[in-house]
Amino acid sequence: MDTYPIGLRREELDTPTLCLDADALERNIARMADFLRARGVGLRPHSKTHKCSTIAWKQLRAGAVGITCAKVSEAEVMAQAGIRDILIANQIVTPHKIARLVNLAAYTEVMVAVEDWANAQALSEAAQAKGVKLRTIIEVDVGMGRCGTAPGEPTLALAQKVLALKGLDFRGLMGYEGHAVMIPDLEARRQAVEAAMRRLLETRDLLLHHSIPVEVVSAGGTGTYQMTSQYQGITDLQCGSYATMDAKYRSVGIDFEPALTVIARVISVRGADHAVIDAGMKALTTEFGLPQVIHPQGWALTRLSEEHGILARQGGDPLSRGDLIEIVPSHGCTTINLHGAYTVLRQGVVEAVWPIAARGCVQ
Numbered sequence: 121m122d123t124y125p126i127g128l129r130r131e132e133l134d135t136p137t138l139c140l141d142a143d144a145l146e147r148n149i150a151r152m153a154d155f156l157r158a159r160g161v162g163l164r165p166h167s168k169t170h171k172c173s174t175i176a177w178k179q180l181r182a183g184a185v186g187i188t189c190a191k192v193s194e195a196e197v198m199a200q201a202g203i204r205d206i207l208i209a210n211q212i213v214t215p216h217k218i219a220r221l222v223n224l225a226a227y228t229e230v231m232v233a234v235e236d237w238a239n240a241q242a243l244s245e246a247a248q249a250k251g252v253k254l255r256t257i258i259e260v261d262v263g264m265g266r267c268g269t270a271p272g273e274p275t276l277a278l279a280q281k282v283l284a285l286k287g288l289d290f291r292g293l294m295g296y297e298g299h300a301v302m303i304p305d306l307e308a309r310r311q312a313v314e315a316a317m318r319r320l321l322e323t324r325d326l327l328l329h330h331s332i333p334v335e336v337v338s339a340g341g342t343g344t345y346q347m348t349s350q351y352q353g354i355t356d357l358q359c360g361s362y363a364t365m366d367a368k369y370r371s372v373g374i375d376f377e378p379a380l381t382v383i384a385r386v387i388s389v390r391g392a393d394h395a396v397i398d399a400g401m402k403a404l405t406t407e408f409g410l411p412q413v414i415h416p417q418g419w420a421l422t423r424l425s426e427e428h429g430i431l432a433r434q435g436g437d438p439l440s441r442g443d444l445i446e447i448v449p450s451h452g453c454t455t456i457n458l459h460g461a462y463t464v465l466r467q468g469v470v471e472a473v474w475p476i477a478a479r480g481c482v483q
Contacts, residue, residue: 135385135398136383138382138459139463140463142465148363163184164207165179165187165359165363168188169363171194171457173200174201175474188207188360190208191210192483193478195224196481199227212239212243213236213239222252232256233258234278235268237281240278243288253289257292257338258275259295262295262339275326279332280330292338293337294336295339297339300312300316301342301343301344304371320354321351324337339357340358341357343369343372360453366451366452368409380456385444386440386445393433395431396429397445399428400425400427402426412447419431421447456476460479
């Protein structure tokens with residue numbers, strides 16, 4: 121991994137480079153922690169966004185109750201950094217991954233989502249063979265149409281079976297209202313969240329009615345944290361993008377600071393209205409639209425190829441070869457995964473280089 125000398129200024133960096141504003145990151149982390157603490161709701165931030173154990177530790181020190189991961193490999197990276205309370209908010213179904221999961225349970229407090237009886241049996245058998253008790257929650261499909269049991273009776277039936285498995289320690293439920301987090305209209309988003317949380321909490325109440333303890337009811341994302349945290353019975357939120365932020369979330373009114381940027385340089389100009397930069401799709405992603413140029417003002421990306429970005433002038437001053445361009449990714453999660461490290465700056469000066477240690481952890 122290439123590193124930059126401490127004290128190098130942003131303007132001196134080679135490009136393209138993934139940059140992280142340390143002050144903005146720390147303010148974002150503190151703001152979310154304070155917001156949820158005041159409402160009596162825990163924060164279990166999702167590390168699939170930043171994929172960096174240093175940031176995860178900052179979130180834990182700010183009061184997070186644990187860390188959420190998407191994959192076993194991400195969880196292994198977090199565990200190697202000394203993080204113990206880890207939720208894998210996903211289904212782990214193959215024998216090899218299950219073996220890795222129960223090995224992880226031997227030295228962490230890992231917890232995993234299930235939605236299927238046969239999978240729960242396989243997890244229990246592997247946990248018993250390893251001599252561990254695997255913490256488990258049931259994922260409920262609250263409207264996203266992705267993974268999870270149907271709310272109500274189907275979840276109850278699975279919970280009753282899971283309770284009888286000696287290798288599992290049933291802790292509760294999770295439901296992700298991901299279909300709501302990007303709804304631009306605030307009232308429409310609120311209604312979608314209300315419907316999702318009603319499904320989740322009515323399912324919790326059904327389990328409680330049948331004397332099944334429900335310690336955890338986990339939900340939430342960055343786009344819905346203000347709404348989801350208002351529902352009594354939600355124990356923690358799995359927000360991820362708030363820490364670094366991106367242009368898509370800001371476009372729907374989520375106003376955490378854009379701590380994450382990619383800097384690039386102009387490598388070609390054609391007249392006063394056209395410029396080409398050295399950052400393309402191998403440095404930035406576009407599934408949520410084109411990234412946003414924030415410096416200099418008056419220029420916008422019009423397209424990306426593999427190694428090039430095309431800029432069009434929209435009122436700014438003409439550019440010259442070598443000029444520095446600062447860009448906010450449209451989607452932080454997938455852009456971060458393209459890079460090996462963050463160049464961390466404070467007041468425009470390099471303070472550290474943090475490895476993105478879980479980059480490429482898709483297994």
